[in-house]
Amino acid sequence: MTIEQVKLENLLKEKFPDANILVKDLVGDNNHYSVTIESKVFNDLNRVQQHQLVYQSLDGLMDSELHAMQLQTKGI
Amino acid sequence: MELEAGLKTKIQEQIQTKDVFLFMKGNPDFPMCGFSSTASAILKQCGVEFGHCNVLEDEDIREGIKAYSNWPTIPQLYIKNEFVGGCDIMKEMAESGELLELLNTRGIKIEIK
Numbered sequence: 001m002t003i004e005q006v007k008l009e010n011l012l013k014e015k016f017p018d019a020n021i022l023v024k025d026l027v028g029d030n031n032h033y034s035v036t037i038e039s040k041v042f043n044d045l046n047r048v049q050q051h052q053l054v055y056q057s058l059d060g061l062m063d064s065e066l067h068a069m070q071l072q073t074k075g076i
Numbered sequence: 077m078e079l080e081a082g083l084k085t086k087i088q089e090q091i092q093t094k095d096v097f098l099f100m101k102g103n104p105d106f107p108m109c110g111f112s113s114t115a116s117a118i119l120k121q122c123g124v125e126f127g128h129c130n131v132l133e134d135e136d137i138r139e140g141i142k143a144y145s146n147w148p149t150i151p152q153l154y155i156k157n158e159f160v161g162g163c164d165i166m167k168e169m170a171e172s173g174e175l176l177e178l179l180n181t182r183g184i185k186i187e188i189k
Contacts, residue, residue: 047165048147055148062148068111071164 002030003065012037015057018076026070034070043075079143083136087144090137091154094127095184099141100151101132108132111163115151118170123187124179156182 009023012035019039026032035054042050050073055062062069091097096119102108104116104126119126131138131150142148145159153160155178160166169175179186 047168048159048161051161051165052146060148063142072168 001065001067003061004030005033008033008035008066011058011061012054016041020076026068031066032068033066034072036072036074038074038076040076042073045075047073079140083140084144087137087140088157090127090129091157094125095156095182096124096126096179097154098126098128098151099131099137099154100128101130103130104128109150111149112151115153115163115166118166118175119153121170121188122176122179124184155179155184 005023005025009021012019012021012023016037016039018041019037021038022034022036024034026034037054041053045053051071054071054073058066098104098115098119100107100109100112100115102112104120107113107116108130116126116128129137129141131141138150141150141152145152147159147162149162151163151166153162153166160178161169166175169178176186176188
């Protein structure tokens with residue numbers, strides 16, 4: 001299962017409207033991504049909580065359509 | 077996903093077997109996934125003794141640990157029963173020195189190689 005880069009970007013933009021988001025397809029296979037998100041919503045959260053928020057916003061995609069995602073999150 | 081009580085206990089007991097415990101695919105000598113490989117390499121580099129569970133050998137734990145930690149991916153690191161994070165967080169913490177600091181403050185013996 002794969003997900004198109006544009007679809008992943010749009011989904012993240014929708015869930016984190018204020019954020020700076022950078023999505024890279026690492027292998028060019030729509031299945032291994034590197035994602036960096038900077039958003040104010042992360043400001044008061046620790047790293048685990050920040051990542052949990054991103055995973056939740058992806059709504060189960062991590063299990064099904066997305067095999068590998070390197071994730072970096074930061075407050076602003 | 078609701079976590080069944082027996083499975084929860086089983087996971088808790090595993091985590092408690094070692095101060096540092098890694099849920100991974102494969103084992104530290106033969107990791108079966110790049111992320112698990114990175115995670116166990118980081119711990120080896122810290123020179124810390126760690127327990128591991130190969131989730132590929134136990135489908136219940138493979139799914140259960142995701143609900144237990146509220147974390148959808150493997151590997152997952154626990155230090156003294158506390159969830160520390162997955163591969164990306166481990167990498168960040170290793171690079172910044174936070175991981176060694178955390179091990180230190182938790183009183184865990186490290187032998188840097």
